[in-house]
Amino acid sequence: MSAEPILETQALRKAFGGHQVLDGVSLRFEARRLSALIGPNGAGKTTCFNLLTGFLRPDGGRILFRGEDITGHSPDRRARIGISRSFQILNLFDDYTVLENVRVAVPAMRRRGWDAWTPAGEVTAAADRAAAIVRLVGLAGREHVAARFMSYGQRRLLEIGVALAGEPELLLLDEPTSGLGSRPMETLRALVQQLAERLTIVVIEHDMDFVLSLSHHVAVLHRGTVIAEGPPAAIRDHAEVREAYLGTLRHTRVG
Amino acid sequence: MMKGWLEAWAPPPMLAMFAVFLVLPAVLPWIGGYTYLGTEVMIWAIFALGYNLLLGYTGLPAFGHGAFFGMAGYFLGATQKWVTGGLWLPLVAGIVGTALCGAAVALFVARRRGIYFSLLTIAFGVMFWFMVFFLDRWTGGEDGFTGINRTAVSLPGLGAVALRDNLPFYYFVYVFFVVATVVLWRIVHSPFGQVIGAVKQSESRARALGYNTARYKWAVFTLSCAFAGLAGGLYTLARFGAFAEPMSLQQSGNVVLMCLIGGGFASFYGPVLGVVVFLVLRDVFSTLTDHWMLLYGLLFMGIILFMPEGILGVIRRVRRPAGFHDTRAADAAKGAE
Numbered sequence: 191m192s193a194e195p196i197l198e199t200q201a202l203r204k205a206f207g208g209h210q211v212l213d214g215v216s217l218r219f220e221a222r223r224l225s226a227l228i229g230p231n232g233a234g235k236t237t238c239f240n241l242l243t244g245f246l247r248p249d250g251g252r253i254l255f256r257g258e259d260i261t262g263h264s265p266d267r268r269a270r271i272g273i274s275r276s277f278q279i280l281n282l283f284d285d286y287t288v289l290e291n292v293r294v295a296v297p298a299m300r301r302r303g304w305d306a307w308t309p310a311g312e313v314t315a316a317a318d319r320a321a322a323i324v325r326l327v328g329l330a331g332r333e334h335v336a337a338r339f340m341s342y343g344q345r346r347l348l349e350i351g352v353a354l355a356g357e358p359e360l361l362l363l364d365e366p367t368s369g370l371g372s373r374p375m376e377t378l379r380a381l382v383q384q385l386a387e388r389l390t391i392v393v394i395e396h397d398m399d400f401v402l403s404l405s406h407h408v409a410v411l412h413r414g415t416v417i418a419e420g421p422p423a424a425i426r427d428h429a430e431v432r433e434a435y436l437g438t439l440r441h442t443r444v445g
Numbered sequence: 446m447m448k449g450w451l452e453a454w455a456p457p458p459m460l461a462m463f464a465v466f467l468v469l470p471a472v473l474p475w476i477g478g479y480t481y482l483g484t485e486v487m488i489w490a491i492f493a494l495g496y497n498l499l500l501g502y503t504g505l506p507a508f509g510h511g512a513f514f515g516m517a518g519y520f521l522g523a524t525q526k527w528v529t530g531g532l533w534l535p536l537v538a539g540i541v542g543t544a545l546c547g548a549a550v551a552l553f554v555a556r557r558r559g560i561y562f563s564l565l566t567i568a569f570g571v572m573f574w575f576m577v578f579f580l581d582r583w584t585g586g587e588d589g590f591t592g593i594n595r596t597a598v599s600l601p602g603l604g605a606v607a608l609r610d611n612l613p614f615y616y617f618v619y620v621f622f623v624v625a626t627v628v629l630w631r632i633v634h635s636p637f638g639q640v641i642g643a644v645k646q647s648e649s650r651a652r653a654l655g656y657n658t659a660r661y662k663w664a665v666f667t668l669s670c671a672f673a674g675l676a677g678g679l680y681t682l683a684r685f686g687a688f689a690e691p692m693s694l695q696q697s698g699n700v701v702l703m704c705l706i707g708g709g710f711a712s713f714y715g716p717v718l719g720v721v722v723f724l725v726l727r728d729v730f731s732t733l734t735d736h737w738m739l740l741y742g743l744l745f746m747g748i749i750l751f752m753p754e755g756i757l758g759v760i761r762r763v764r765r766p767a768g769f770h771d772t773r774a775a776d777a778a779k780g781a782e
Contacts, residue, residue: 243653269655277653283646294643295654299636303656304664306637309453313636356654 194257196221196390197242197360202251204237211237213414214251219360219407224386226401227394228425229411230435235394236278238411239364242392243275244268255360270300274358276349278365278394284338288329288348291337293320295355320355327351328377343374350381361385363393367400379404402426410434453634455627458714463623470615480611481683482728486720487615487622488679493703493716494629495672500701501709501716502633503665504645506563507554509570511697513670516573517543517677518687522590523583532596532608532682539678540671546573547670548663555663558648570697577689584687591686608682618679625672632668633713641665699723706748708755715757722756 195218204212211234219225229235240246242253244265253261260268269275283291293299299316302308311317324333327347332340337348346366353361366382367375375397383404385391395401401408402422410418410425412434418425425431451457469483492514499505520542525535554565577584584590595608598617608614632638643651644658651658681687690696707719726744730737752759 245649264657265649265652266655266657269653275653277650281647281650281653283643283650285646286642290639294639294651297655299639300655302636303640303661304637306632306635306668308636309631309634310636310639311634352650352654 194221195219195254196256197392198254199238199242200252200254202238202241202253203249204234204241204246205249206237211414212241212248215411215414215416216251217409217416217419219390219392221359221390222386222388223406224382224391224393224404225407225409226405227392227409227411228396228398228401232413233411233434234414235411236364239275239362239394242362243273269356269358272357272359273362274353274356274360275362276353276364276366278368280345280349282337282345282348282352285336287334287336288324288340288351289317289320289333291348292323292351292355293317295352296320296323297357323351323355327354327381343370343377346370346374346378347381350378354385358389360390360392363391363395365394365396367395367397375400453631455630459626459630462714462717463626466619466622470612478725478728480615482724484611484615484618484683485680486724487618488676488683489700489703489720489724490717491622491625491679492673492676493700493707493709493720494626494713495669495676496700497704497709497716498629498632498641498672499665499669500704502638502645503641503662505662505665506701507566507666507669508563508701509566509568509573509694509697510669510673510700511694512570512573512692513543513547513673514677514680514700515577515687515689515692515696516546517674518593518681519577519584519590520674521678521681522593522687525593530594530596532594532598536675536678536682539681540674543674543677544667544671547673548667551663551666551670555659555666567694567697570692571694574689574692574694577692584689587689589686589688590681593681593685593687595682595685614683618683621675621679625675629672630713637661637664702745704755705753706745706755708757708759708761711754711758711761715755718756 197219199215199217202212202215203210215234215238227235227238237246241248244263248261252259255271255273260271283294286294293316296316296319298319299313302313302316321333324330327350329344329347329351332344337345340348350363350366353363366378370378379400382391386404393401393405402425405422408420408422408425409416410428410431417434418428418431455463466483466487470480473479473483496510499507517539521535521539524538525531529535550569554562557565578586595614597605597607599605606613608617640651640656640661643656644661648658680691703719703723704716705719706722707717708715709719726741730740734740754762
């Protein structure tokens with residue numbers, strides 16, 4: 191592990207109603223890498239994600255982005271300094287077309303957000319950028335279809351397109367493969383791999399194949415603490431990780 | 446080029462609407478109407494179009510907006526009576542005063558959503574309504590703020606134009622109706638309009654994209670109050686006085702109904718159609734029977750129950766079937782009709 195991490199958490203703690211969901215989680219994510227945060231159900235992944243994106247506030251600990259303390263930043267402020275997120279449960283503007291969904295997410299549009307006079311279509315910089323992103327996520331030709339009429343797989347891709355449109359330095363993906371069949375999964379895998387070449391991605395994921403084949407770095411969360419960290423190969427053979435996953439598996443079968 | 450210009454300022458349906466209202470005073474007597482009804486429709490249309498910025502475009506159901514429509518009259522009257530005579534400054538005072546009150550209320554409601562938002566707006570509405578009676582030394586309380594003058598305005602090229610009669614006042618209001626409609630059209634199609642539409646569809650996503658959604662909601666609320674202030678000022682001039690009744694909770698529901706009936710969620714013009722239906726039916730029913738309120742209520746219940754997307758919503762659904770998923774293809778097909 192070298193260099194300054196782009197994102198770092200220091201001893202994050204969060205409890206809900208007496209239940210300690212995160213108990214001192216310290217993580218470091220390096221720039222231009224694809225890192226994954228995995229763990230069995232109830233490990234605290236989603237809570238951790240919500241702390242990183244600002245949708246929840248931690249009870250203790252700090253979050254640093256490029257060395258700056260952003261623990262108290264609101265979600266929108268985090269977005270403006272270069273942290274984008276996707277949502278596990280699709281969160282799109284259903285009445286807007288594919289292009290409109292992406293366009294409203296582009297910084298060129300955000301900076302004009304208080305312009306209540308110029309027709310939105312005349313913000314050509316935003317429209318061009320949006321069109322490029324629609325092509326990048328493989329939705330060319332569907333630009334003018336309302337998001338609600340897209341197939342689930344295409345909506346998953348649009349979800350990433352919208353997150354990407356913010357021109358982030360750091361992209362946080364919340365279970366991007368959730369609910370996907372094998373064919374759209376391949377499209378998504380190719381897309382994420384391509385993106386990982388030029389920006390930092392942190393992904394929360396259930397699908398172990400997806401995580402272990404794509405990421406450079408994996409952190410495993412179990413009962414609110416990090417039980418293992420390292421390259422995918424090391425994680426695959428890590429005894430404690432196997433126990434955590436198998437343990438819950440056994441538990442699920444019995445339950 | 447021409448087409449782009451029209452789309453940006455006033456597309457053909459809007460021009461048609463303006464044309465109808467331009468010749469309306471000549472037509473109204475033939476269809477059993479009267480000039481004042483036309484004036485009333487345009488005034489309420491300004492109010493409803495501005496309110497729809499909040500309800501239809503941002504998805505914020507404010508239920509106390511009648512208070513803003515009503516309070517403008519008191520600002521206008523007070524300015525005319527105690528500060529300066531004339532018409533322009535009192536009108537401006539009506540708009541600015543109402544917008545400022547709206548901005549103050551918006552500070553409290555902009556961070557709320559759903560039922561909490563609605564309840565708070567009701568609470569503020571009732572509070573302003575009570576203030577009219579509490580401050581009856583200035584507002585006239587139950588008797589209203591009377592003695593407001595429609596003084597002549599001097600216009601370049603026309604000289605002094607007397608507004609006392611219904612017809613010149615109709616065209617005075619018409620000018621404001623046209624300007625307000627065009628301004629609102631520009632707003633909803635601007636980047637700002639895109640953002641508030643995003644807030645309506647998913648506030649959490651809009652925040653995740655870097656928008657400070659509370660500030661946008663504050664701004665929309667304040668804007669809609671400014672339009673309520675303009676409409677309320679004109680209403681006061683129309684009636685030569687400001688009265689508390691439009692500020693009551695019951696009357697606050699009118700503008701909501703107008704937007705819903707016409708189809709404010711489906712179309713920019715929905716509120717205008719809603720106002721026409723609302724006011725015309727009021728006149729028709731009240732001549733038919735003494736129990737017209739019952740008929741009126743039943744009809745609106747029927748509309749809300751069976752056409753929740755409003756009249757224009759139903760028309761749009763028929764004209765653009767759900768099979769047309771591509772908006773461009775649908776528009777092309779529509780254009781070919």
